[in-house]
Amino acid sequence: MAQTNENISSENEAPVVSHVKTPEKEEGPGSRSPEERCPQCPEDRSERRRPARREDWVECEGCNKWYHWRCAGDGSDVNTLLRWFCGTCLKEDPSRVITYKAPTRKSTRKRNQQDYANLEAGMSDSSRWINMLSEKVIHLDPFKRMAGSDVDIGWLEDDETAMLEPIVVESPEGLGIKMPPSDFTVDDVASELGEHTPVEVIDVASQSASPGWTLGTWADYMELEPEKRDKIYNVISLEVSGTKIAELVTPPKLVRDLDWVENFWPSTRKGKGVVYPKVQLYCLMGVAKAWTDWHIDFAGSSVYYHILSGAKTFYFIRPTPANLAAYERWSGSEIQYQTWLGDLVDKVYKVELTAGNTMIIPAGWIHAVYTPVDTMVFGGNFLHTYNVATQIKVRNIEIATQVPKKFRFPMFSRQVMLDLANFLVSEVRILERGSEQAKKEVKEQIPVDRVKDAPALARELRWRARLALGNTSADEQDGAAANGAKRKRETASGGGPFRNFKPKVWDDVAEDSEVGESKQLKCTWPKPSSGDGWTSAWLSSTEPEGGEGEDDNKMAVNYHKERCVKVRRTQTGIERHRIERIVEHWEWDL
Template sequence: MAGRRRSARNNDKSPQDESNNTAEDRCPACTHESLAKLQFQDKEEWAMCGACKTWYHWHCAGNGEDLDTVDKWFCKPCLAADSRRAITFKAPTRKSERKKTTRDYANLNSGFEPSDPHRFIRVADSKLCKPDNFRRMSGGEVSLEWLEEDPKAMTEPIVIESPDGLEMSMPGSDFTVTDVGTLVGEQTPVEVIDVASQSSSSGWTLGKWVEYCNLEPSARDKILNVISLEVSTTPLADRVVPPRLVRELDWVENFWPSTKKGKGNLYPKVQLYCLMGVEGAWTDWHVDFAGSSVYYHIVRGSKVFYFIKPTPANLAAYERWSGSEAQSHTWLGDMVDEVMKVTLVSGNTMIIPTGWIHAVYTPVDTLVFGGNFLHSYNVATQLRIREIEIKTHVPKKFRFPFFSRLCWYVADKYLKDLKTPGGTPFPPRVLTSLGSLVDFLMSEVHSLEQGSEHTKKEVKEQIPHDRVKDAPALARELRWRVKHATGCTSDDEEDSGRLSPLKRKRKRSESVSGDIPRFKNFKPKSWDNVVESCGEPEQLTIKLPRPSQVDEEWAERWVEVDAQVNGGEEAGDEANMERTNMTIVKVRKTTYGLERERIERRVEKWTWK
């Protein structure tokens, strides 16, 4: 432990030079006022700096915290000398029904009180952050063609400095928070975040929020933030249309039945958010629910983003951080490979892809419109983030709404598309992602078939029975069709997610001729008519060598005896051959027309005298 401490009574010897009575009662941080107060205390606690080993009165050098909660402590001169040093605190003892831990990073020694909302950005400014190297694109470049041709598309954030070409609709820079209140309704309840504690502040309406935002920054008693006002069923929705690419990718937009969306229906309302942050607001490290991607347009003001790439190692670090007390005293950036920083200003649009960990600072009062969307190009990471949410016990109300039901709708539509003859082939990235979707749905099927009664009930409630009549059959057939679309032919249920076309497994039941294996319980359509014909046996006598019982190569030579027979070669022993020609013709109707199969067979029987 870098900082040690002890408790000493005022009339006891101090850890300083015992021969000097003046030094005995003083520490480097003492003032006349602090010494006067110490005279009236029964005892005093001392703390030793973990760097210079100098002892201080905790009354003089501390910031009011309980010394027993401190893990590592450094004096102000040592902190100023090395920015890597930071005061850390012990994790508090877990208690039932405890309140959410305030995210209170180290560096509280620099005059930062736990209630100081500015401490987050001060910590961020003290850390090393790389300038971003994210691609700047024009609106016209952000298209499906870009997504299908560029392997890096939608794998890292992009910035579009001007909305031209995005084919979206947003209010102009003259649009204000007051206009939001007018269109959405001033009596609308709104969730407000207290930045200092990073927790919700209850009892707010949109009208009360507008009044707060219209105050001068110096007149606001707290720094507050609104990041979850969804407006898709309000008149404001008529003024906001997401970028064209987002609309083309969005699962809710494309797969959720249109008759089950809109006011009065339960569906994932995550497409149109109005975010209103005042100067100094901070949103701590997070990943958007279910790994959903985000579009983000600055109407007025500015935002500073801090990004961490969703590598397996970084996501594991995020899982450890978000699921423990480390949130209260650890800067997540110290646990990952690097942090990138990007600043957006009015008129900028950013698309944040699946799984990117980020924190956001608001340097000036800012109004933003954005939304979340799931898509078919990175389902594996979306499911990984959902897994982290479950492991870290994120309450269901803070997860992507109706996630499992949406996955069934997506699967139903893709199965129909894959069954359509002559349909447009899917990009490889989509087929790979569908493999991950199949894995998830098969896990749901296993829970439905083998889980507890409670689990079965939960899974069954998420299946949209208006579209999915037989969920297990749908999942298994989709698994089979996705496998064959990617060139895989393994029917092993355990191998459902391994859909790389480079690794092809052959079942024992698969014939050498390449017959297509069928999924479990598959019954092909029967033939409408089958006609067999057989000619009269033909007798021939010819001289050919007998198959030798000692010649190991006789079988290979006898595969190719047709030329000898037809050429009338007279060599070897005399043999009798009986030859019979047979023909089988099959016909049946199909969804695209007629299928006719003709099979010709010739059977030869050889005997030697």
């Protein structure tokens, strides 16, 4: 009789990968308690390991004792047994014979079955890729090693190569990063997220998904000795945002400062049960000899990559136009299984990372990854403003090579549109409130032959982008919302001020400004600190009342004027708009 149990509490069982379903628990003779110990398990406690999540047991028909099939069996499928006897019982009575169930009848009809993933010669060998490297010319990397405290916005502004080439930060100090303790293991991942949680596992030999895995069976597999692993597998897409593990992980500060999803995705459209781009917190778990073939991270997103334990070896190809074109020809085509991409490009660089190292990989870099020892990594993807052109270029390659939707950056188009709209509105604010020099710089960027009312166009674009994201309440407002006054907007289906909006086209616009002289005067109007009701006097008149009393407030006032005149032809004549704005700044003589 064979039986499989889960989560046995005895202390001496070693984990195995089992694909036998757990039967209903039996009672009476032949059943065994979880505390029962396999007679053939090692006596030496140092050889014992934690309980296996799925453990095959077999009962001897002679002595009715239960054995681990991994301890007493011959390596065959325990489900094929009909009658089984332990070695002791077979010696006691040689007439006893182990018998097996009759095999399932199979059709003799020939079938044309091909394993397309392993069609090419050598594809079933998980070591073929790393063996091939011994014959290739690999260059030492020229990338910078930086201190964590130097990886900031100042670096982006001052270094012309910033976010254009990979960098390595050898120690996390100063990087603004938070990670689990270095002894955090795959067993901890399974415990935190649940052992029955499905996980996508990659068969390294074919670089394709291997179905049916959970975190429990994955943990059992990783805890096997390397020589006992039947195949080489890899986990590279376990995203943990919103889980207990996410509380232990914080990306580098620079990443958080740049990340579009972090900074621009509406806060009301994040959280449990809400669909939004979850690509910031990945837990990657690979065993020795695992590798990932050449790829570019989805949508040309940049990556931060921290080695918690173990090591990784990266191979990089620079994203030049020629190299990206070669990658586009190679990716998804027949030559992908026959040709090493490194033979089609100018150079391949090699970077070796060890525990504690963090790497930031910029947009578009083509890379492959080898795992020399069992390794755990935490990392994530992010889009940013510093290399939009490359991100769009990689997006176009994904479309051209028909990359499946599940392997693309989620909601990429809407995210890019929202970020663009927010940027344009920020430029509009400069146009409306900035210094004369700042205004001039913004105006030079506006194609006035096509855009006649830039502020209206920018705000219309942002409003529509927010609607596309499901944000119908305009919860990310500026201006009035920031001052506590919530503006109301209807959705596109209900009309509203922007439905079918068409900005006015002006034939000409003239603008100028004037800075007035500073005035000194005394005023009876109250200071803002004097209590409620002070605003009424300041709103009721254009000029404050003068005073001569000893308690009058002595003030200085500075002002500047902004004027704008717009003209256009109409069916009956000319329409002229004259707009004047006066800004006063009052200061008390303290």
